[in-house]
Amino acid sequence: MNNWIFVESYHNWQQDFKNNFKYLGIDVKKFQLRKPKKGDQIFTYISKIKKISDQRQILSDEVVDTPDGFNYDKIFTKCIPTKLVKLLPEENWIKLDEVINKLELFATSKSPGLKLLNAPLKLNSFDLKILSNIFFNR
Numbered sequence: 001m002n003n004w005i006f007v008e009s010y011h012n013w014q015q016d017f018k019n020n021f022k023y024l025g026i027d028v029k030k031f032q033l034r035k036p037k038k039g040d041q042i043f044t045y046i047s048k049i050k051k052i053s054d055q056r057q058i059l060s061d062e063v064v065d066t067p068d069g070f071n072y073d074k075i076f077t078k079c080i081p082t083k084l085v086k087l088l089p090e091e092n093w094i095k096l097d098e099v100i101n102k103l104e105l106f107a108t109s110k111s112p113g114l115k116l117l118n119a120p121l122k123l124n125s126f127d128l129k130i131l132s133n134i135f136f137n138r
Contacts, residue, residue, distance in 0.1 A: 005045050
């Protein structure tokens with residue numbers, strides 16, 4: 001099992017929330033390049049707000065058509081089935097500034113924001129331990 005940081009806009013996150021986090025819209029090319037798998041865990045980073053909001057689990061290796069009723073601000077014709085593992089209350093979302101200097105993922109990056117544009121980003125075991133510790137103690 002691998003662990004990832006996925007990035008989405010607040011508007012798209014609200015669509016996922018409204019639909020009980022059953023799906024996550026994806027860029028198929030990036031998804032196929034990174035190859036997340038069934039059982040992998042996702043930490044969701046909300047762009048512009050610059051916070052981590054929730055953790056989800058990927059339920060299938062198959063990419064599916066985005067169901068009707070999803071009104072993403074960027075058109076995602078495909079999505080992956082997910083389920084919510086833990087949702088932090090909005091006032092407890094983790095600020096990027098809180099973890100940026102603790103995660104190896106960003107240690108060598110001059111621009112973490114640019115790095116996040118290439119998400120999904122795979123977390124190594126060190127980063128997973130740090131992020132999980134912060135996440136599950138909220």
